[in-house]
Amino acid sequence: MSEVVKKKSLTAEDWQEAALNVIAHQGVGAVAVEPLARELGVTKGSFYWHFSNRMDLVKQSLKKWRLGDKKLVEETILTIKNPKKRLLAWFKLSAEPIQTHLIYSTLLADRSHTLISKILKEITLERLGHLQQSYREMGFDEKFAKAQSLLAYSVYVGFLHMSKTLYGSLPDSKKAEEYAKFVSKQLLS
Amino acid sequence: MSEVVKKKSLTAEDWQEAALNVIAHQGVGAVAVEPLARELGVTKGSFYWHFSNRMDLVKQSLKKWRLGDKKLVEETILTIKNPKKRLLAWFKLSAEPIQTHLIYSTLLADRSHTLISKILKEITLERLGHLQQSYREMGFDEKFAKAQSLLAYSVYVGFLHMSKTLYGSLPDSKKAEEYAKFVSKQLLS
DNA sequence: GTAATACCATACGCCACAGTATGGAGTGCT
DNA sequence: AGCACTCCATACTGTGGCGTATGGTATTAC
Numbered sequence: 337m338s339e340v341v342k343k344k345s346l347t348a349e350d351w352q353e354a355a356l357n358v359i360a361h362q363g364v365g366a367v368a369v370e371p372l373a374r375e376l377g378v379t380k381g382s383f384y385w386h387f388s389n390r391m392d393l394v395k396q397s398l399k400k401w402r403l404g405d406k407k408l409v410e411e412t413i414l415t416i417k418n419p420k421k422r423l424l425a426w427f428k429l430s431a432e433p434i435q436t437h438l439i440y441s442t443l444l445a446d447r448s449h450t451l452i453s454k455i456l457k458e459i460t461l462e463r464l465g466h467l468q469q470s471y472r473e474m475g476f477d478e479k480f481a482k483a484q485s486l487l488a489y490s491v492y493v494g495f496l497h498m499s500k501t502l503y504g505s506l507p508d509s510k511k512a513e514e515y516a517k518f519v520s521k522q523l524l525s
Numbered sequence: 526m527s528e529v530v531k532k533k534s535l536t537a538e539d540w541q542e543a544a545l546n547v548i549a550h551q552g553v554g555a556v557a558v559e560p561l562a563r564e565l566g567v568t569k570g571s572f573y574w575h576f577s578n579r580m581d582l583v584k585q586s587l588k589k590w591r592l593g594d595k596k597l598v599e600e601t602i603l604t605i606k607n608p609k610k611r612l613l614a615w616f617k618l619s620a621e622p623i624q625t626h627l628i629y630s631t632l633l634a635d636r637s638h639t640l641i642s643k644i645l646k647e648i649t650l651e652r653l654g655h656l657q658q659s660y661r662e663m664g665f666d667e668k669f670a671k672a673q674s675l676l677a678y679s680v681y682v683g684f685l686h687m688s689k690t691l692y693g694s695l696p697d698s699k700k701a702e703e704y705a706k707f708v709s710k711q712l713l714s
Numbered sequence: 715g716t717a718a719t720a721c722c723a724t725a726c727g728c729c730a731c732a733g734t735a736t737g738g739a740g741t742g743c744t
Numbered sequence: 745a746g747c748a749c750t751c752c753a754t755a756c757t758g759t760g761g762c763g764t765a766t767g768g769t770a771t772t773a774c
Contacts, residue, residue, distance in 0.1 A: 344740085345751055362636065365554050370731055380733085381752045390732070444686045445634030447551065456690050483707045490683030497633045497682050498675065501645050518672045522712075533770085534721055559761055569763085570722045578763070720771075726764080735756080743748085 346376060348386045348396070355397040360438040364446050367394055391449075398443075398455055405436045405459075414466070419473035420524065423488075426467070427519050430492045431512030441496040464489055488523050535565060537575045537585070544586040549627040553635050556583055580638075587632075587644055594625045594648075603655070608662035609713065612677075615656070616708050619681045620701030630685040653678055677712050 354376055358367050369390055373380045387393045412429060416422040430437070440459070446452050467485035476484065495515065543565055547556050558579055562569045576582045601618060605611040619626070629648070635641050656674035665673065684704065 363552075363554075363634065365552075366637075368731065369733085378751095379753055380731095381754075383752095384733070385751060442634050444690060445552065445631050447689070453690075460687065460690050484711075486687065487680060487708065487711060490687055491676060491679045492683065493686050494679030494681065494683030497686075498649065498679055500636070501633060501642070501649050519676065522673075522676060557761065558763085567721095568723055569761095570724075572722095573763070574721060579761095716774090718771105718773075721769085723768080724766085726766100728762080728764105730759105730761095732759080733757090736754085738753080739751090741748100741750080744746090 346378060346382055346386070349400070350376065351383065351386055351393060352397040352400050355393050356401055356435070356439060359394075359397065359401075359442060360435050361442075363442050364394055364452065365448060367397075369393075394449075395451065398452070401436065401439055402455065402459065405440075408436065409463075409466070419470040423467070423470045423474075423524055424516070424520055426470075427488075427492075427524075428512065428516040431495065431515045433508060433512070437496050438500075441493065441500065444493065460489070484523065488519075491519060491523065535567060535571060535575070538589070539565065540572065540575055540582060541586040541589050544582055545590055545624070545628060548583075548586065548590075548631060549624050550631075552631050553583055553641065554637060556586075558582075583638075584640065587641070590625065590628055591644065591648065594629075597625065598652075598655070608659040612656070612659045612663075612713055613705070613709055615659075616677075616681075616713075617701065617705040620684065620704045622697060622701070626685050627689075630682065630689065633682065649678070673712065677708075680708060680712065 351372065354372055355367050358372070367390065369380050369383050373383055376382075383393075387396070409429075413422060413426050416425055443452055443456055464485055467488055468481045471481035471484050472478065499511075540561065543561055544556050547561070556579065558569050558572050562572055565571075572582075576585070598618075602611060602615050605614055632641055632645055653674050656677055657670045660670035660673050661667065688700075
């Protein structure tokens with residue numbers, strides 16, 4: 337018997353996860369109330385009890401995603417003391433086939449709402465800061481660290497899109513390994 | 526008096542250009558018949574004389590874009606004999622603030638139609654081929670040329686998105702210069 | 715000058731989804 | 745048992761865009 341428990345009622349989080357799944361694969365524009373309700377096996381009567389409107393769902397979903405992503409980075413990357421190893425771990429995580437990357441790369445081309453642009457800018461600057469910090473700790477000067485971190489982050493973003501374009505999805509673990517290895521050699525020596 | 530000639534009637538190309546403009550800034554999903562007609566100062570009676578339906582317009586617009594982009598690359602990049610100079614020109618063109626980049630980067634996150642995925646895959650592979658060829662001509666072995674071209678192309682794609690995210694638009698010519706210079710140093714030596 | 719053709723306006727039916735209003739089943743509390 | 749609260753179904757209105765049908769005007773061909 338599976339561990340799937342037949343829930344009597346949905347929570348706001350259930351809706352958010354469903355929404356994030358749609359965002360990851362079809363973008364924010366594809367988040368629609370009625371289709372989501374159908375998918376979840378309820379009607380929109382349920383939706384409008386949990387959320388005030390469509391944008392409310394999008395907002396809360398992205399907030400949830402942002403928190404989860406931040407936590408992931410903090411726990412698996414920022415805890416590493418050695419800057420070079422930290423960067424290496426970042427490159428490797430960058431190629432891991434996980435949903436958070438899909439969401440990020442989908443949002444990147446979405447200019448439908450200022451909220452999204454704002455979130456994106458925040459996240460991007462935050463991550464660039466981490467990279468730059470690591471490069472600085474490795475001994476590089478400010479200017480180089482800045483340029484190099486921008487370059488490295490561009491590689492990350494670009495690789496995400498390339499993977500989706502060429503393979504239809506995110507790279508598998510094997511490719512992630514190769515990628516991290518090559519990138520490290522080119523951007524970390 | 527301006528050289529704008531008051532046209533009596535629209536051509537299919539007029540519609541395509543308007544559509545490409547929308548695609549560049551809001552994505553394929555935002556291409557709608559009636560809003561476009563309003564923008565062009567006509568009604569959809571005009572549209573359905575030139576095109577059979579919405580998707581027909583999208584298809585033909587992307588075809589037009591593809592041809593133009595191909596011509597641009599062939600004329601400004603592929604004519605350069607020296608492989609190193611050719612790559613340098615490519616990096617520089619990559620950061621130029623022109624519409625074709627916007628369209629490409631917008632399409633990259635759009636998985637709404639198999640046609641788009643198909644076009645993207647074609648273009649991407651074609652461009653990767655050019656880069657790989659250049660690296661090979663520079664004397665690098667097959668394997669390195671392949672990995673390095675993927676890296677370089679990732680940088681291109683990533684930089685496009687970064688520019689839109691951080692500055693709200695494409696980089697200006699000055700930033701393009703700096704970018705090309707730094708990238709060249711890192712990926713071309 | 716007349717007929718054909720190119721181009722467009724108007725008006726229509728259709729559908730998908732947003733949001734509201736309201737009632738009703740289930741659950742826990744007392 | 746009775747009440748309140750949680751969660752959802754149903755039924756509605758409103759809006760925006762797709763595609764069609766049809767008629768009208770200007771241009772071109774002859």
